[in-house]
Amino acid sequence: MEYSIRTTWDQRPITHSPIQITLSKEDKSPEKVKVTVQGQFFNDPPNPGGKTGEAFPGLWDFEVAEVFFLNDNNQYLEVELSPHGQHLVLLLKAERDAFKTELPLEYTATITGDQWIGTAYIPCGYFPPRVSKFNAYAIHGAGENRVYQSLYPVPTGKYKNPDFHRLDYFADIDLKNLLPQNWAASYHSDLWRPIIGTKSFSISTTWDGHPINHDPITLQINKLDDKDQVKVIARGPLFNDPQNPGGVPGQPFDQLWDYEVAEAFFLNEENQYLEVELCPHGQHLVLLLKGRRDSFKTKLPMNYTATITKGKWEGVAYIPAEYFPPKVSKFNAYAIHGSGSDRVYQSLYPTPKDKYTDPDFHRLEYFQQIHFEDILPSNWMASYKSDLWNHQESK
Structure with missing residues (x-):
């Protein structure tokens, strides 16, 4: 696989020969991916120091080429390679959320005149499972002359500053x-x-695909090895609009969707789905639906707590395994706040811009794939049983 970085981060053509990146495999190292980088050497900034062949923290502040490998769960591997021989390898479990840094890497680089070439061998175990997307970058220059280049850039004029962690591009x-x-x-x-x-998700667009202008609501879905349930954590800014709907914290609240809320939908191929609504004030609403908008169970009990601190909120829910329809394969998430004409509807996987005039969170065709067997393996087993869903399927 061969790639050429021919544009700036915002899709403007570059004025020099591009950085070339090649991904390949070798019979001698079937458990590694070979990455070769070659291109123009600017020596700006100059050699950052450190030992060649070893990790160098903050390498992105120097002359560098970078490759990112992403999966559908926003888990990714970032590899930075310097013409002077230093490297930096990070593993990230969500956007900008690194949990491993400065991993060792077999890497060498040589400089010949105004050209350089670097060769790295990335171990298989560094890659998140089922890598499906890729991007590559090159950076050089200092101060006002700093240049950021991208293989797959963002649209010209859409953003003011470069950000190599815009995973949707x-x-x-x-x-x-x-x-x-x-x-x-x-x-x-x-x-x-x-x-x-x-699995971590960030709700960064409105229901119809427009970017939001505040910190996003995030959802984290966690596997619990010792319990037959799934943990969901919602976090984000508190708008307190509408205000606390009342009711009892930790208990179901009917029509919670009319208030400030975050929502998670878990769908299978039979259009059966679980809808979970979480309020920053502690109320929740759980529904089971056997078809689009066709609920047959509502206000199910659930262990849920929420806290508000300094303008932000966090809700933690434990969803029993039996609430999920069998073989969950798709997912979407939403956030709602505001009142009247200022009501704001946001979506993880939005509908196309200008296709619809009103929000509808039950447009199931826009849900996207989730590898739910990683979270709740029993949900995909032939032996999976749920009194709630088995009774429904027998009708």
Whole structure:
């Protein structure tokens, strides 16, 4: 696989020969991916110091090429390579959320005149499971002359500043051919094993795909090995609009969607789905639906607590396994706040801009894939049983 970085971070053409990046495999090292970087050497900034062949923290502040490998759960590997021989490897479990840094890497670089070439061998275990997207970057220059370049850039004029962690602009990559074991059901990584059972999402757009102008609501879905349930954590800014709807914290509250709320929907291929609504004031609402808007269970009990601190809130819910329809395969999440004409509806996976005039969180065709078997393996087993759903399917 060969790539050329021909544009700036915001899609403007560059004025020099591009950085070339090649991804390949070798028969001698089937458990590694070979990354070759070559291109123009600017020596600006100059050599940052440190030892060649070793990790260097903050390498992104110097002349560097970077490759990012992302999966559908926003888990990704970031590899930074310097023409002077230093490197930096980070594993991130969500946008900007690194849990491993400065990992060792087999890497060498040489400089010849105004050109450089670097070769790295990335171990299979560094990649998150089922890598599906990719981006690459190059940086050089200092101060006002700092230049940020991107393989898959953002649209010109959409953002004021470069940010290489805008994951929605990454493009597809077929890592199955390059590293088939990364997509195998038996894939194992000691580094990623504690993270695989956690999926993180950030609701950064309105229901119809427009960017929001405040910190997003985030949802974290966690596997619990010792309990037959799923933990969901919602976090974000508190608008307190509408205000506390009343009721009893920790108890169901009917029509909670009319208040400030975060929502998570878990869908299977039969259009059966679980809807979970979480309020910053402690109320919740859980519904089971056997088709679009066709609920047959509502106000189910759930262990849920919420706290408000300094303009922010956090809600923690424990969802029993039996609430999920069998073989959950798709997901969407939402956030709502505001009153009257200022009511704001936000979506993780929005509908296309200008296609609809009104929000509707039950447009199931816009839900996207989730590997729910990583979170709740029993949900995908042939032996999965739920008195709630089995009774419904028998009708």
